[in-house]
Amino acid sequence: MWTSPGRLRAKGIIGMNRRNIRYIGRYNDRRLYPLVDDKLKTKLLAQQHAITTPALIGTVTTQFGVKHIREMLEGHHGFVIKPAKGSGGKGILVIEYRDGAHFVKPSGAHLALGDVERHVSNILSGLYSLGGSPDVAVIEALINFDESLSEYTYEGVPDIRVIVFKGYPVMAMMRVSTAASDGKANLHQGAVGVGIDIASGTAIRGVQFDRSRHDHPDTGHELASLSIPGWETLLRLAAGCYEMTALGYLGTDMVLDRDHGPMLLELNARPGLAIQMANGEGLRPRLDLVERQADGVPVEERVAFAQHHFARRSELATPQPDRAAVPSA
Amino acid sequence: MSRLPFYLIVALLLAAGIGLSVHRHVQFEVPWTPGELRQVWEIEAQVNFRAEGGPVKVNMALPSTQRGFRLLTEHTASPGYGLSYLEEDGVRRALWSTREAAGSQQLYYSAQILAAPQARGNEVPAPRPDPSVAWEPPYDTAASEVIERAWSRSADAFTFARELIRDFGDERQGENARLLLTQFDRVPLLVRLLNQADVPAREVSGLLLEHGRRRQTLTSWIQVHDGDQSALFDPSTGTQGRPDNLLLWEAAGQAVLEVEGGTNSRVTFSMLSRNQPAAAAVRSQLAEDAGTLLNFSIHSLPLEEQALFQTILLIPIGALVVVILRVLVGIKTSGTFMPVLIALAFIQTTLVTGLVGFLLVVAVGLVIRNYLSYLNLLLVARVTAVIITVIAIISLFSVLAFRFGLNAGLQITFFPMIILSWTIERMSILWEEEGPKEVLIQGGGSLLTAVLAYLAMNNPWVRHITFNFLGVQLILMALILMLGNYTGYRLLELRRFKPVTED
Numbered sequence: 001m002w003t004s005p006g007r008l009r010a011k012g013i014i015g016m017n018r019r020n021i022r023y024i025g026r027y028n029d030r031r032l033y034p035l036v037d038d039k040l041k042t043k044l045l046a047q048q049h050a051i052t053t054p055a056l057i058g059t060v061t062t063q064f065g066v067k068h069i070r071e072m073l074e075g076h077h078g079f080v081i082k083p084a085k086g087s088g089g090k091g092i093l094v095i096e097y098r099d100g101a102h103f104v105k106p107s108g109a110h111l112a113l114g115d116v117e118r119h120v121s122n123i124l125s126g127l128y129s130l131g132g133s134p135d136v137a138v139i140e141a142l143i144n145f146d147e148s149l150s151e152y153t154y155e156g157v158p159d160i161r162v163i164v165f166k167g168y169p170v171m172a173m174m175r176v177s178t179a180a181s182d183g184k185a186n187l188h189q190g191a192v193g194v195g196i197d198i199a200s201g202t203a204i205r206g207v208q209f210d211r212s213r214h215d216h217p218d219t220g221h222e223l224a225s226l227s228i229p230g231w232e233t234l235l236r237l238a239a240g241c242y243e244m245t246a247l248g249y250l251g252t253d254m255v256l257d258r259d260h261g262p263m264l265l266e267l268n269a270r271p272g273l274a275i276q277m278a279n280g281e282g283l284r285p286r287l288d289l290v291e292r293q294a295d296g297v298p299v300e301e302r303v304a305f306a307q308h309h310f311a312r313r314s315e316l317a318t319p320q321p322d323r324a325a326v327p328s329a
Numbered sequence: 330m331s332r333l334p335f336y337l338i339v340a341l342l343l344a345a346g347i348g349l350s351v352h353r354h355v356q357f358e359v360p361w362t363p364g365e366l367r368q369v370w371e372i373e374a375q376v377n378f379r380a381e382g383g384p385v386k387v388n389m390a391l392p393s394t395q396r397g398f399r400l401l402t403e404h405t406a407s408p409g410y411g412l413s414y415l416e417e418d419g420v421r422r423a424l425w426s427t428r429e430a431a432g433s434q435q436l437y438y439s440a441q442i443l444a445a446p447q448a449r450g451n452e453v454p455a456p457r458p459d460p461s462v463a464w465e466p467p468y469d470t471a472a473s474e475v476i477e478r479a480w481s482r483s484a485d486a487f488t489f490a491r492e493l494i495r496d497f498g499d500e501r502q503g504e505n506a507r508l509l510l511t512q513f514d515r516v517p518l519l520v521r522l523l524n525q526a527d528v529p530a531r532e533v534s535g536l537l538l539e540h541g542r543r544r545q546t547l548t549s550w551i552q553v554h555d556g557d558q559s560a561l562f563d564p565s566t567g568t569q570g571r572p573d574n575l576l577l578w579e580a581a582g583q584a585v586l587e588v589e590g591g592t593n594s595r596v597t598f599s600m601l602s603r604n605q606p607a608a609a610a611v612r613s614q615l616a617e618d619a620g621t622l623l624n625f626s627i628h629s630l631p632l633e634e635q636a637l638f639q640t641i642l643l644i645p646i647g648a649l650v651v652v653i654l655r656v657l658v659g660i661k662t663s664g665t666f667m668p669v670l671i672a673l674a675f676i677q678t679t680l681v682t683g684l685v686g687f688l689l690v691v692a693v694g695l696v697i698r699n700y701l702s703y704l705n706l707l708l709v710a711r712v713t714a715v716i717i718t719v720i721a722i723i724s725l726f727s728v729l730a731f732r733f734g735l736n737a738g739l740q741i742t743f744f745p746m747i748i749l750s751w752t753i754e755r756m757s758i759l760w761e762e763e764g765p766k767e768v769l770i771q772g773g774g775s776l777l778t779a780v781l782a783y784l785a786m787n788n789p790w791v792r793h794i795t796f797n798f799l800g801v802q803l804i805l806m807a808l809i810l811m812l813g814n815y816t817g818y819r820l821l822e823l824r825r826f827k828p829v830t831e832d
Binding site for chain 2: 018022125211276281
């Protein structure tokens, strides 16, 4: 039931208090928070810094603008409407394609234009934003997510969280939604967290409900074979967010697009600690190592440094008895 | 980034807090525990005299705070007389006056005096002896012989005084002593002889305190100074030292009572002792004590504000509980300091009534708030609607409880309604977004925190300490600063991260 502080320290695990004081408090300037708390600002900033994000179709800032949505959506088949200051994935409307005058959600439900307009209007009045403050609706292109990962997810898009400390990608995990998590990528709701090796982009270890897993609970697919395409590009994008925001301790959420490769979905100035569980390793030794590095190192060198120092062997690669018996012919 | 200023501030706060508290404990006998009993003496002095029909002036010595005793309050009863208190060089006297009085007169003075072992008063400065006192023959030779005899057998002022007094005692009384006693009273004579030998001495009057005694008179003592030190001597035995129950009433060598315009004056004393809780004894200390900055105390405020402050000063304790539970344990609460306010309400309602009331209001509020969410209102309007709902629920419960004869139900009104409304709002959003499990976790965490904060704040010892020692607030501040610097694991993280350490 309980472990001792000594064993956690030996593993290099970081607790909430340490994260808040030593890393967030010291490296994240509070006045920079709005850059990451407002998805629209993040997006515009990312475009300036040549960091790929889902293409912006448009924004709606006034109730008057709601009436012009139709013109804005002209020519776009799939799109996502989200509140700029929403949290926890609330208020996100995904339209996969159009069926005549109707908009079709991934679940197959058909929406009329009026339904979409009402949704945007709700976003503007602050229904989904923190504290109910008035908000802006952001409309962006639908992510055509990479088919190579579809076997590892139940519903929804798996996203990859990379912790970037002083510009160095220090730890990564993929969050895979399951039936238990109701298609959401929240670990405490039952999503599977897959630790990703920084060097290679392959799975190290899987965790669901704090217990290790070797396969996806719904698709039954082995996690061991998981390898993220375009891993170095993804790391460079993530590491580049340091220059973009100047936040020292940052959680970057990335997705893989079939056509555009890795993309930045959103940033988090207070990333959680569950990534340590998914990796079976504490952040502390890596953060300590990065803290000793000089400032002003270019992105490529930082990524190479991380890939060199944070390489891990997969815990999932235990040879399966039946597979070992099959001749390699 | 140096942490030195931080540790300096913490050390400074701790030192100041502990220093102030210890100062208050030592200097003003504020006890560390509320139950401690202190002995308080009620002493009444009755002045009797026969007035001669003309103007009357009565001048009486008054006791002051002194070693072992602290003067708490004093009253006089003297109809028809004007009264003023005189104070000079730490010597207090009362002066009664009237234009016309005839016949038997009674004046009363009563004082409450706290037996306080650490109390210290102003020492009256040593008298200046005048050795060139003229004695008439044959007393001059007798006096010098007595002095010489005692001088040769003594080493310093105190031993000399002892020997001199013993020479006038019944056993060793010599001829010279007997001769002197025929002409002079014993105590003034001894003082005069001491002064002639250049030993500063004076006659003082004290009251031996004994519970329930009436019609007591003052006893005379001889106070001898030797440099900075002084000692009391019993004029009949020469015993040095001051009995514990001796209250010095007049310590300046002046007359205890002077009456102009009256005859047959005398003063008698009656006294009672009772034990009262130390906190109450502290409260009745004279207001003049509160004047200094070091003794910055809430006791100088009017009683009503004191009661208010008693509650206000408890809030840091509740906040400390919250900080400990969040930083060291890792309990989630809904609204950071909401549990403290709930705990304050529990203090008014008692725990069980408070818990039942809280759960009732929040549960009914959640149901109604659930309906409100269908109406799709703006936030402020919605919370306002919840506030009105909460007021309605509270009124309804109060009336129902009263009808059923449950007076405890009326105390539900002590709940902070706005806070309750926000709690309901927050829990409701939590329910929609994270599900009922998270509501249970956060709601349970809040209630647990509130109960623990209540237990801490309602503890009689804690109440006593926070109310009587303002320095404790600085100590709390230092503690909270230190907790704010804690980077270690939370208790619940030991459970959360356990799977990582397993393989």
